[in-house]
Amino acid sequence: MPGEIISIDTAESRLPAGLDLLQAPRPMITGSEQPQSKSGALIMGIVNVTPDSFHDGGRLNADAAIAHGRALAAAGAAILDVGGESTRPGATEVPVAEEIARITPVIEALASDGLMVSVDTRKGEVMTAAVKAGARMINDVTALRYHPDSIDRAAELALPVVLMHSRGTPETMRSMTHYIDLIMDVFDDLSARIEACLTAGMTRENLLIDPGLGFAKKPDQSVALLRGMAHFHALGCPVLIGASRKSFVGKLAGSTVNEELLSGSLAAAMWAAQQGAAVLRVHDVAETVQTMAIFKSLCYKGSI
Secondary structure, three states, X not given: XXXXXXXXXXXXXXXXXXXXXXXXXXXXXXXXXXXXXXXXXXXXEEEEOOOOOOOOOOOOOHHHHHHHHHHHHHHOXXXXXXXXXXXXXXOOOOXXXXXXXXXXXXXXXXXXXXOOEEEEOOOHHHXXXXXXXXXXXXXXXXXXXXXXXXXXXXXXXXXXXXXXXXXXXXXXXXXXXOOOOHHHHHHHXXXXXXXXXXXXXXXXXXXXEEOOOOOOOOHXXXXXXXXXXXXXXXXXXXXXXXXXXXXXXXXHHOOOOHHHXXXXXXXXXXXXXXXXXXXXXXXXXXXHHHHHHHHHHHXXXXXX
């Protein structure tokens, strides 16, 4: 029947109430010089200042991280995501003072170049220190749940915040992968975090969401979330996807060697862009930018 909503699965059957948000134009990412549009996603380059990150842990001290961030920006990254604590599954916590000491000189240098810097942290004190150093965006893998004051600090800072879905801590998340309805459990959890942020005084325009591929997710669950990514547009916030070199890519590619996962990561990025991702968080900026350029040229009319 014309106008009838057909339920294909549990997730879709629960979405009609959010169709107004699903159909609304995606907002500009606050602080970015590039508006989000159908022409493509913004590229967020990863700048780790950690000894134990799964891809580049131990390779980047402050000076090397600054040079790396500048190279990523030159390659086309619109945002540089600086992190001083690995939150990969199994990682151990870093003291606040040490995390601040790791990231502050890197953020100061990159921000002084006029680059848009995001801080990848779950701690309110680190958020505040990073913003003082020049960060203009917050990326929190706990969706502002790590500490009771995190959400209030983020509201006071009034900057864009990425709310990522996860469960537990890096030490415990591997045992927290049971979901009744994967997509809708993640959807409902992110919806609740958005409402908590709005109640705290934050604006929807300053919120981005991330389904958290690999965080309290088995490889097949990460694949299912990426496949069903379009559902999350009904939350009315730009969607960030971080699939770069994660274990589920290796599972699909048949490789456990991180250095062999570039092609698979590019395929995942292209899929996410096709599904309307606003931001792609990646290690390999130049390669992703080139992939997106070809993808956009093939999908949308325009001169070469």
